[in-house]
Amino acid sequence: xxxxxxxxxxxxxxxxxxxxxxxxxxxxxxxxxxxxxxxxxxxxxxxxxxxxxxxxxxxxxxxxxxxxxxxxxx
Amino acid sequence: xxxxxxxxxxxxxxxxxxxxxxxxxxxxxxxxxxxxxxxxxxxxxxxxxxxxxxxxxxxxxxxxxxxxxxxxxxxxxxxxxxxxxxxxxxxxxxxxxxxxxxxxxxxxxxxxxxxxxxxxxxxxxxxxxxxxxxxxxxxxxxxxxxxxxxxxxxxxxxxxxxxxxxxxxxxxxxxxxxxxxxxxxxxxxxxxxxxxxxxxxxxxxxxxxxxxxxxxxxxxxxxxxxxxxxxxxxxxxxxxxxxxxxxxxxxxxxxxxxxxxxxxxxxxxxxxxxxxxxxxxxxxxxxxxxxxxxxxxxxxxxxxxxxxxxxxxxxxxxxxxxxxxxxxxxxxxxxxxxxxxxxxxxxxxxxxxxxxxxxxxxxxxxxxxxxxxxxxxxxxxxxxxxxxxxxxxxxxxxxxxxxxxxxxxxxxxxxxxxxxxxxxxxxxxxxxxxxxxxxxxxxxxxxxxxxxxxxxxxxxxxxxxxxxx
Numbered sequence: 001x002x003x004x005x006x007x008x009x010x011x012x013x014x015x016x017x018x019x020x021x022x023x024x025x026x027x028x029x030x031x032x033x034x035x036x037x038x039x040x041x042x043x044x045x046x047x048x049x050x051x052x053x054x055x056x057x058x059x060x061x062x063x064x065x066x067x068x069x070x071x072x073x074x
Numbered sequence: 075x076x077x078x079x080x081x082x083x084x085x086x087x088x089x090x091x092x093x094x095x096x097x098x099x100x101x102x103x104x105x106x107x108x109x110x111x112x113x114x115x116x117x118x119x120x121x122x123x124x125x126x127x128x129x130x131x132x133x134x135x136x137x138x139x140x141x142x143x144x145x146x147x148x149x150x151x152x153x154x155x156x157x158x159x160x161x162x163x164x165x166x167x168x169x170x171x172x173x174x175x176x177x178x179x180x181x182x183x184x185x186x187x188x189x190x191x192x193x194x195x196x197x198x199x200x201x202x203x204x205x206x207x208x209x210x211x212x213x214x215x216x217x218x219x220x221x222x223x224x225x226x227x228x229x230x231x232x233x234x235x236x237x238x239x240x241x242x243x244x245x246x247x248x249x250x251x252x253x254x255x256x257x258x259x260x261x262x263x264x265x266x267x268x269x270x271x272x273x274x275x276x277x278x279x280x281x282x283x284x285x286x287x288x289x290x291x292x293x294x295x296x297x298x299x300x301x302x303x304x305x306x307x308x309x310x311x312x313x314x315x316x317x318x319x320x321x322x323x324x325x326x327x328x329x330x331x332x333x334x335x336x337x338x339x340x341x342x343x344x345x346x347x348x349x350x351x352x353x354x355x356x357x358x359x360x361x362x363x364x365x366x367x368x369x370x371x372x373x374x375x376x377x378x379x380x381x382x383x384x385x386x387x388x389x390x391x392x393x394x395x396x397x398x399x400x401x402x403x404x405x406x407x408x409x410x411x412x413x414x415x416x417x418x419x420x421x422x423x424x425x426x427x428x429x430x431x432x433x434x435x436x437x438x439x440x441x442x443x444x445x446x447x448x449x450x451x452x453x454x455x456x457x458x459x460x461x462x463x464x465x466x467x468x469x470x471x472x473x474x475x476x477x478x479x480x481x482x483x484x485x486x487x488x489x490x491x492x493x494x495x496x497x498x499x500x501x502x503x504x505x506x507x508x509x510x511x512x513x514x515x516x517x518x519x520x521x522x523x524x525x526x527x528x529x530x531x532x533x534x535x536x537x538x539x540x541x542x543x
Contacts, residue, residue, distance in 0.1 A: 038280050
């Protein structure tokens with residue numbers, strides 16, 4: 001769990017009540033921290049996924065294929 | 075008239091300070107509080123509301139011009155479209171919970187595109203409306219603040235991912251843990267129950283096993299610190315949602331060893347002619363009584379429920395067997411049957427009232443009565459397998475609905491013979507005469523029809539006015 005500890009330094013401020021004006025649920029310290037780590041891990045892969053989807057859509061359009069709905073609009 | 079929140083607020087609507095549900099003259103309204111004003115206005119003005127309602131993902135509402143229940147804090151009062159049958163995740167089959175999970179993630183993705191986020195991800199905020207899972211809490215949205223993680227991540231994992239993983243990898247009946255843990259399955263428990271191979275699945279490894287470890291490690295409140303907060307980028311947020319979606323989509327369950335097409339046939343004791351005759355009688359009864367709502371108790375895969383739902387009658391089809399409900403739901407979803415809602419229910423121990431003050435989640439019978447109840451090939455299971463006396467059965471059905479279409483299965487029937495094969499027959503009163511005599515105390519018997527090619531009878535009964543006194 002060292003990687004969790006590595007990211008923990010910023011957590012206390014992120015979890016202060018002033019930083020959570022909208023929250024009524026307790027997000028849970030461990031859950032809050034872990035999702036930031038996972039987001040860091042999967043964010044890049046998600047970018048590649050979107051980029052790849054756009055490349056595929058571009059070539060489909062270029063070669064006269066049907067312009068399929070791209071689920072990864074973002 | 076001024077109404078205070080304390081005496082009219084719905085007993086399940088108190089956690090979120092953004093607003094609350096209240097009832098007035100038999101209708102349910104939702105007060106939107108001033109504290110939620112900016113978020114509500116963003117939801118309505120950004121196009122997100124129209125997008126979600128148009129996609130059958132959010133219950134629609136109208137703004138109501140009535141006195142708020144708590145005028146001091148009120149911004150608006152909205153009148154949401156009514157959901158006919160309220161159901162809970164411990165009554166859903168696997169695919170219902172999975173579809174509810176995917177709907178929640180779809181809503182979150184669309185919310186992010188409109189500059190909002192879900193501030194909660196409770197399975198209880200999802201209900202089935204016209205066969206589709208929809209979000210019923212209009213106040214679940216908050217304006218997205220760049221860099222801020224998802225407050226509802228833990229709740230999503232506990233309410234959706236953990237129970238789905240347990241149902242898919244351990245036993246489909248484990249969604250019954252919802253009846254013990256109101257806020258979803260604790261992740262440490264899920265992690266202990268799941269087999270080792272689930273650690274080889276990236277999504278389950280991260281969102282359940284490592285997540286449970288992180289919760290344990292940081293169980294104590296964080297200490298004050300002066301460092302700047304770490305941010306979660308929007309693309310990281312989207313990646314997180316995408317990762318959860320991949321994990322949910324990767325979970326599957328199907329009834330073992332059953333071909334769907336002959337599932338029903340394998341469990342029935344009818345010739346084709348008897349089955350058709352039984353359908354004819356039930357249709358004739360339904361046409362005679364024209365019920366507004368139907369509960370089919372012991373519905374199996376819904377073959378007779380559909381006689382009601384296809385007449386446009388809102389019909390809830392209950393069965394104890396998660397496999398039968400799964401088949402019923404998948405058929406319903408495939409065909410698109412807006413009036414049918416299959417649910418898992420053990421009638422010998424139906425859903426109790428639960429939560430704070432035992433008033434957050436309604437008991438099974440509190441959600442009725444239905445206008446008509448179907449009890450087909452059911453009574454022998456209750457009377458013989460579960461030893462319920464006929465008088466108790468009559469009282470139960472009288473509480474469940476006004477009209478009763480009930481099939482009496484006599485001892486000579488091979489299905490009852492099977493039930494009696496391994497036990498002593500202590501059921502001296504289990505015969506048509508005693509059945510009719512006991513039920514006549516609570517019901518007026520309008521018709522009795524023998525099912526052709528069988529030894530069974532179908533009764534049409536109507537509850538007496540004094541039945542429940």
